[in-house]
Amino acid sequence: MQGKIIRIVSNQYTIIDHKSNRLQALAMGKVRKQDKPVVGDEVDVEIYDGRYCIEKILPRRNRLYRPAVANVDQAMIVMSAVDPVFSNVLVDRLVFLIEYSDIEPLIVVSKMDLTSADDPVYGYIEDYRNSGYQVILVGHDYELDELKAALKDKVTVLAGQSGVGKSSLLNKLDPDFALATQEISKALNRGKHTTRHTELYEVAGGWLADTPGFSSLDFSRIDALTMAGKIKDFQTAEPCRFNDCHHLNEPGCAIIRGVEEGRISKYRYDNYVAITELCNKKKEWEL
Ligand SMILES: Nc1nc2c(ncn2[C@@H]2O[C@H](COP(=O)(O)OP(=O)(O)OP(=O)(O)O)[C@@H](O)[C@H]2O)c(=O)[nH]1
Ligand SMILES: [Mg+2]
Ligand SMILES: [Zn+2]
Structure with missing residues (x-):
């Protein structure tokens, strides 16, 4: 059967299946060795010796650290x-x-x-x-x-x-x-070993992570070109004819024209330009 991991405490995984049943599962050694399961993972669960075991992590759409x-x-x-x-x-x-x-x-x-x-x-x-x-x-x-x-x-x-x-x-x-x-x-602050614990809570018929994310705002490992390719208003504007354009001062850039013609907000474009200066300072894998 399949389900979503909503809570992890050491090797105990709380999984919710598609009928909203909650079950407790363990992770098979091979699963833990590959890439540790995290909350939000969709998983295949099998029963071994009367216990639920996570057999496989299904491909992830995205992943936050x-x-x-x-x-x-x-x-x-x-x-x-x-x-x-x-x-x-x-x-x-x-x-x-x-x-x-x-x-x-x-x-x-x-x-x-x-x-x-x-x-x-x-x-x-x-x-x-x-x-x-x-x-x-x-x-x-x-x-x-x-x-x-x-x-x-x-x-x-x-x-x-x-x-x-x-x-x-x-x-x-x-x-x-x-x-x-x-x-x-409270429980985490009490002990010295404040283990990281993330849980998905059911709120308004959806799932909300209990710990806020994106607090570091670190752009040093981010590739400006990839980022530009994902900004909503840069996509909805008529696409730039240069596929490696950073939209900074390239002549004939469609994004710059969009700003000049008022289709893209000037201050939001300026925010983009300021952020590109912080990008590509470190390689993705550097710590
Ligand atoms: N007038 C008004 N005050 C609000 C509103 N929401 C929050 N506040 C007040 O703003 C202050 C901060 O609110 P919190 O909910 O603690 O803010 P937070 O984002 O959780 O802050 P951190 O936990 O420090 O990250 C409190 O004094 C709230 O009473 C609102 O919608 N209207
Ligand atoms: Mg708060
Ligand atoms: Zn461009």
């Missing part, structure tokens, strides 16, 4: 409208890293209750929507229906700087989830 999660559908970027003030630079750093990892970004703007009608955040929200990103607004007295619909049936990781309201949002989405993650961080 911090937190270790496979087959991630989307990363929810939480950015507050104010306090701290909305930063398109930070949003784009996250968006570009997330798209580079073959994961769909979902932008959630929090603390919208603290904005007045003329807040510049409304312009940014429109720009990101025009660029092809889903942007959901939340705050005190905001309905969470749209966010819940976006989380349903998806594996989601969280991203966003401190103080933007990630915990408050989770607490509102599902008080049980917030409690569960609090208990875990």
Whole structure:
């Protein structure tokens, strides 16, 4: 049978099958030797001697290392409208890293209750929507229906700087989830050996990783050309005729023309240019 790993504690794997049954399994030695299973992995499970055993990891669509999660559908970027003030630079750093990892970004703007009608955040929200990103607004007295619909049936990781309201949002989405993650961080802080523990929690009919990701914002191992190829608005614009174009100052570049003609946002293009300076500093395998 097949299922998804949602929790790993040493060699004990909690797997949920397609009928939402939870079962406890062990990993066969050969599976652990290849590439250790991580939460989010889809696996084949067999019964040996009356015990469930993971026989095989199915091919991964993508994989994150911090937190270790496979087959991630989307990363929810939480950015507050104010306090701290909305930063398109930070949003784009996250968006570009997330798209580079073959994961769909979902932008959630929090603390919208603290904005007045003329807040510049409304312009940014429109720009990101025009660029092809889903942007959901939340705050005190905001309905969470749209966010819940976006989380349903998806594996989601969280991203966003401190103080933007990630915990408050989770607490509102599902008080049980917030409690569960609090208990875990307490338990982990108690011992000296704070083992890394990532778990997928069922929230709004989907799966949410309990540890936020993309906190390092390190572009040094990222190939700028590959990154450019995955940025949403760089793809929807008429494609660049140079397949090795970095879209920086190449004459005849379609992206630069898109910026000049207003189809691609100037500040988002500038964010891209600034980030390319941080790329390709280290080889993928260097530590
Ligand atoms: N007005 C308003 N305040 C909010 C909202 N969401 C969060 N806050 C406040 O913002 C502060 C930070 O919220 P947290 O949920 O702790 O932020 P966090 O992203 O979890 O921060 P870290 O755990 O440090 O990463 C708290 O004082 C919250 O009460 C909101 O939608 N509206
Ligand atoms: Mg928090
Ligand atoms: Zn180009």
